[in-house]
Amino acid sequence: MARKIGSRYTAHQILGRGSAGTVWLGDGPEGPVAIKLLREDLAADQDLVERFVQERSALLHLDHPRVVGVRDLVVDGNELALVMDLVRGTDLRTRLERDRRLAPEAAAAIAADVADGLAAAHAAGLVHRDVKPENVLLDALSLEGPGGAPPALLTDFGVAKLIDSPSRTRATSIIGTPDYLAPEIVEGLPPRAAVDIYALATVLYELLAGFTPFGGGHPGAVLRRHVTESVAPLPGIPDELWQLIHQCLAKAPASRLRAVELATRLRELLPSLEGLPPLDIDEHVEDGYEHDEADEGDGEGAAHGPATGAAQAAAGGGAVPLVHSRVGPDANRDTHTSMRVPAADELAGGAHGTARAPRPVGEARAGSARHHRVAERRRRLKIGVVAALVAAALAVGGWLATSEDDTGSLPAPAAGYSGD
Structure with a gap:
């Protein structure tokens, strides 16, 4: 059912x-648009509405081909909406759910597009603060680029900053999605442009590996890994690409x-x-527990059925939301949620080392359930051999003793054996 958004726009169907909030397909004086209608409780927050209006100019003037443009901001009674350019295509998360991982050329081309958009925003003094696959749109109507990758556009600029208002969060809260949060945010420092670079490097790692470098398990554990653990190298990619990712995850x-610089370097590597x-490579974490594809059908442990929807996304190592969303089944990863900043002793309490090391397919990860089963089989085999x-x-010994009792002496040496 169509609904009016302000005096100039009409929303027709949910995208x-x-x-x-909810993204609608709509139209306005200049044709089709996408309308992001924020939740009613957000629209009722006066502080947020004021911030919304203050950010209007900056958002409207962020004009770049790799950024989904904001055409208008609507404040009308209990409705608060961003009117944006309509991109025909899908988001990067949907592509990952389908393919699990991309070829290095396509992954680097997409990351370079996003880096171009970030460069324009940073030059204008804007920090995105929530770079992740859900906020990267792939333009299906444009010509494909290197590796068959469609052009990528970054969306939802300014939304994290709008919602992160003093009346809604405390100074001890974290805003964002755990898998992509830079360590300085976890430690309570203000977000600057470098947090977007860290998040984009995490996305690039995920495009290549099928999982994020520090994700999996409880959100608190994910946050701690960002601060205390080093990123595990990806086998099979050129060293120059790995060094680039490693530097941006510093x-x-x-x-x-x-x-x-990141955009330029990525394009030089294409x-x-x-x-x-x-x-x-093989690394698969589901709901905090590893599930090796090679384990299926080995007769040990419960079988796993095919994953669909959010479960499939989680199986691919996607973002772990800080809290479960209540706005519907499509919101399996929250964009803006808050969590207490861990204390210094909590951050220091985790195991230091390398997180979630990738490995060749079929090789069990140390510490995994399959690794323990393999180790147990080997232990039993050793015990059996010793027994x-x-x-x-x-x-x-029994045969020798019997022979001595029968003859009164040990058996004679075989021919050719001197016995000396």
């Missing part, structure tokens, strides 16, 4: 839902590249990535 913000297939050797030794 998607998120924790901040714990120190000053060590990361700027967005314009020729060397041409024709490389998606990585053949067989002991039994054989006892049998030989």
Whole structure:
């Protein structure tokens, strides 16, 4: 059913839902648009509405081909809406759910597009603060780029900043999605441009590996890993690409590249990535527990049925929401949620080392259930071999004793054996 949004726009059908609101297909004086209608409780927050109006100019003037443009901001009674350019296509999360991982050339091309958009925003003094696959749209109507990747556009600029208002969160809260949060945010520092670079490097890692470098398990554990653990290298990608990712995932913000540098470096690497297939690695975390594909059908443990929807996304190692969304089944990953900042002793209490090391397919990860089963099989085999050797030794000893009792002496040496 159509509904009026302000005096100039009409929303016709829902395109998607998120924790901040609902995205509608609509039209206005200049043709089709996408309308992000924020939740009613957000619209009722006067502080947020004021921030919304204050940000209007900056958002409207962020004009770049790699950013979904904001055409208007509507404040009408209990309705608060962003009117945006309509992108015909899908988001990057949907692509990951379908393919699990992308070829290096396509992954680097998409990341370079997003870096271009971030460079324009950072130059205008804007920080996105919530870069993740859900906020990257793939334009299906434009010509495909390197590796067959459609052009990528970054959306939802300014929404995190709008919703992160003093009346809604405390100074000890974290806003964002855990898998993509830079360590300085976890430690309570203000977000600057470098947090977007860290998040984009995390997205690029996920496009290549099929899972994020520090994700999996309880959100608190994910946050701790960002601060205490080093990123595990990805086998099978060119060293230059890995060094680029590693630098942008540095714990120190000053060590990361700027967005314009990252975009340039990625595009310089594209020729060397041409024709490389998606990585053949195996790391699979589901609801905090590892599930190895090679385990299926081995007769040990419960079978796992095919994953669909949110479960399929979780199986691919996607973002772990801080709290479960209540706005509908489509919002399986919250965009703007808050969580207490861990204390220093909590951050220091985790195991230091490398998180979620990828490995060749079929090889069990140390500490996983399958790893323990393999180790147990080996232990039992060793015990069996030792028991067989002991039994054989006892049998030989018994035979020797019997022979001595029967003859009164040990058996004569075989021919050719001197006995000296």
